[in-house]
Amino acid sequence: VVQLVFIFVFAGWIFNWIMLPTQAWYKFWGLILDKNDSRAYGESASYAILYVVPVIFIAFFGNIYMKYIKMLPDSIRNAWSRPALIKAPILSLISGVELFVLAAFVLLCAWSTWRPIKTLLDKIHDPGQQWIEGPLCEIIGYELGYAGLVPFAFLFFPVARTASILHLVNIPFEHSVKYHIWVANITLVLWTGHSVAYLILWIRAKETSKFINQGGRFDLAGIGASVAFATSLIMWITAIKPVRNRKFEMFFYTHQLYIVFIFSFAVHAGDRGLETIAAGMVLFFVDRLLRYLQSRRHVDMVSAKLISSDMMELTFAKDPSLRYPASSIMFLNIPTVSKLQWHPFTVTTNSNVDDYKISVVIKSKGSWTKKLRNYVTNPKNYHVDAIIEGPYGHSLDYLIDYSILVFVAGGSGITPFIPILKEVFVQIQTGQRSLPEKIELIWTLRNSDELSVLESVSPWSICPDFSYLLNLQIHAYLTRQDATDLKNKPSNSHETILFTGTQYEKYLTHKKPKFKAVTGTQSYALHAAVILASFGGYLLLSGVIRRFIVFPLDHNVYHIYNKPSTGTIALLEYLAAVVVFGGSTAVAWTWWKERRIGAVMGMKMELPFVVEEDPVMLTDVHFGCRPDYPEIFFEHARRRRKGVSVGVMACGPQQLQESVAAECKA
Structure with missing residues (x-):
């Protein structure tokens, strides 16, 4: 019943966007919006009810729902991850459901663009409609700008890491980023057309000054449009995949211009334009608030294990009460390396096994990771401070429903499977539930040094009898090494740098004698409380400001408080509500939690970090070759035809994922 309510509310929200370009919408809702002219909220209240309240309703009750009940059925989640397109020119490795949703979304944007333009063009060519004024460019430019609100309203949902909208269908943050890219491209195509159309209009009329000047005074709406267009182009160009891959730091820093873009949009669109897209923006603000509060707390690095010449494992102190799904990711910032850069890494520990630590494996590829390796290996640095956001993850319970699981990893792509194996x-x-009969891990790596990553799995320390209950096969393929090299190489060649133990006394003399641990903000109840407090705070602030400041001077006629003024006020109201009301709720929640369980790990927590690993044994090692995927998956396909359920999960380079997806589809 609850799921049906969510579907009904979301469908109604989408239906409102579908009907927006039609005359029927204006005949019904347009009259209601025009008549709703309250002193406290003005016309913007009606837009908030139509566009913001439904999403806030789903986000709030969605968090409550997920706190007590599981997410949507496994069949829906599986359909969302089954590949349909593998090597398309632009779209690759997307499922049939994703393809359908993308096609429907493009049709919605096309409908929102073409329908009003066609209606206006028909009226222009009708001799009886002489009241239509303005050239073609102005009409097309206006409607393209209006249509751009549709994708912009969805833009922030995929990048709100803690938002419950995508969590309801168990879509992880790392997968939803591509949806943000799709929506951003559609938005910027429409708004670039909007800007270009007006530029052509004003250039032809030799009135380019209208961009920033109207009637002898500065036009703030035009200035806002100019700034928004310039910042969007900068973010768009630097986000192109080749540029992003080669110049990630430039992409990262220029993307922070979204703050300028949002303010410029509010100035240009006014309060009614802002309300139409405010739902996703509010959830993003809440997400940024929770991430900021978590990032204010520094965390101690406990150890650094040098696995190979370009790979290392970093371990941090963790609050034992912090729980997260297997194969979660966390964002890491090392202030001594860079105060601004954040990088995502897969968590290799499992919160059901590793109570006091959380670890990530990092491969030194870019400048930041190389600087980090040099810093932690410097003997002068006896203490390393870190800032962590997350962990963020999604449930993988459905993997255990398969009789056979096949994990395919390439290089550092092994990291998600380590906590999954621990969970199994x-x-x-x-003995909580039925388990797979067989797990086959196929790992392609360059040299044998990286094999020591598996030492942290330690199956016998978790389940001494696992070998009698599970057929676990691990096949390693060393592409740049032969058997002779492995035989002549000394064992346990990696080095572990401890920031505890022998150096602990030095640490005590310089810093506080306690470990600062990771304490997550991944609580559905906390998210629900912050969302409710933020939106309730906005209603309070908006009502007071508009009733006692705006209305006495302007009387809702938008003369004194015009579009730029009302848009800026509305945006500041949302920001203030999230910071003041939502922030107070989050701080109070965190204070209560720390008082109850303690967030700082004492000296007694030192011992569990230094343990002897009992690594999992490899089934076989192949030298100087790569896996023969057609042969491997042919056998599993034969089992599947006999009714045995086989689940496949791949992590690694794009080419590896495409090869595995092609074999699965075949």
């Missing part, structure tokens, strides 16, 4: 061993030991 925990499930075997506790």
